[in-house]
Amino acid sequence: MKTALLTGSTGGLGREVSQILAQEGWNLILVNRDKEQADQQIASLTKLFPNQAFNGYTADLMDIEDVQKTAESIGVAHPRITALYNIAGLLTDKRILSPQNIEGHFALNALAPYMLIKALRPRLKAAATPNNPAFIVSFSTSAVNSVKTLDTSKLVDPDTIGGLMDAYAKTKAVLNIMACFLKDELFAENIYIYSLDPGATKTQMTDSNQGMPWFVRLLVPFLFGDAAKQAQKLVDGVDLAVQSKQTGVFISNGKIKDNPPLANDTGIQNRVRTLMDSLIENSDAKEQTV
Numbered sequence: 001m002k003t004a005l006l007t008g009s010t011g012g013l014g015r016e017v018s019q020i021l022a023q024e025g026w027n028l029i030l031v032n033r034d035k036e037q038a039d040q041q042i043a044s045l046t047k048l049f050p051n052q053a054f055n056g057y058t059a060d061l062m063d064i065e066d067v068q069k070t071a072e073s074i075g076v077a078h079p080r081i082t083a084l085y086n087i088a089g090l091l092t093d094k095r096i097l098s099p100q101n102i103e104g105h106f107a108l109n110a111l112a113p114y115m116l117i118k119a120l121r122p123r124l125k126a127a128a129t130p131n132n133p134a135f136i137v138s139f140s141t142s143a144v145n146s147v148k149t150l151d152t153s154k155l156v157d158p159d160t161i162g163g164l165m166d167a168y169a170k171t172k173a174v175l176n177i178m179a180c181f182l183k184d185e186l187f188a189e190n191i192y193i194y195s196l197d198p199g200a201t202k203t204q205m206t207d208s209n210q211g212m213p214w215f216v217r218l219l220v221p222f223l224f225g226d227a228a229k230q231a232q233k234l235v236d237g238v239d240l241a242v243q244s245k246q247t248g249v250f251i252s253n254g255k256i257k258d259n260p261p262l263a264n265d266t267g268i269q270n271r272v273r274t275l276m277d278s279l280i281e282n283s284d285a286k287e288q289t290v
């Protein structure tokens with residue numbers, strides 16, 4: 001039986017994707033910050049699918065140390081992981097700082113997925129074969145198409161936050177960039193990687209007034225899809241990409257698309273990678289001196 005890890009499984013899309021994967025027979029590792037909600041979700045999944053394993057981990061994924069510790073515990077308990085879904089995300093127009101003073105969108109939307117990929121790569125490799133690859137899906141957004149350039153020196157402490165089309169879109173673009181710079185080395189280990197736009201969906205994120213421009217908010221009741229339908233579309237899109245042996249692509253609203261040009265810029269790729277590696281190294285060094 002295959003195992004998938006999902007972050008943000010108690011959210012609008014995360015909950016639906018968990019349900020679909022459970023129905024398909026996957027064992028699930030669910031990483032959330034709200035233990036009570038996660039425990040309820042696990043109890044309900046266990047009742048419906050008593051022969052599958054559902055394991056919960058509690059973590060604030062904005063906190064580098066929490067991500068690191070949680071990934072270590074998961075790695076010890078789960079020798080093989082076939083799929084990693086980075087779903088947890090933040091959209092706000094307020095400045096939120098992580099415990100390490102990293103801007104919240106960057107910490108949660110980009111750095112946490114990168115850390116989980118790095119830490120769990122050996123577990124994904126252990127589950128993967130050429131005919132049955134492991135895969136990573138990081139939830140991006142169509143708003144990345146509006147990001148034409150990226151000043152990586154401003155990711156940790158941006159001048160403006162600006163919600164959907166600013167810090168949110170830029171930090172989600174990092175996921176597309178990451179898929180592009182990691183795809184070849186992961187492919188050598190039979191691991192595929194995707195960035196994914198679930199399509200406009202009604203969830204607590206889009207129902208809240210945080211970070212959504214007023215004109216987009218007006219469209220929510222008319223143009224935003226039902227979470228269960230969008231989740232099925234995205235899972236089908238991932239299946240299609242895996243079956244057709246494609247990696248590094250952008251799965252948008254269930255269809256396989258090219259990444260925005262920015263994601264293929266090797267200068268930006270190198271700067272993003274160096275930045276994220278140095279943040280992780282600094283945090284490791286600090287932990288060792290405590």
Ligand SMILES: NC(=O)c1ccc[n+]([C@@H]2O[C@H](COP(=O)([O-])OP(=O)(O)OC[C@H]3O[C@@H](n4cnc5c(N)ncnc54)[C@H](OP(=O)(O)O)[C@@H]3O)[C@@H](O)[C@H]2O)c1
Binds near residue numbers: 060
């Ligand atoms: N809905 C859309 O139209 C849309 C469009 C494009 C992309 N996306 C992306 O799709 C993903 C899922 O979004 P959604 O619409 O389902 O939003 P949602 O309902 O707000 O779910 C977000 C999830 O992230 C979790 N989360 C937030 N901060 C966290 C933290 N510090 N540590 C751990 N978990 C945290 C939330 O947990 P809590 O419940 O504890 O807050 C929740 O489970 C996000 O990455 C989003 O950016 C959504």
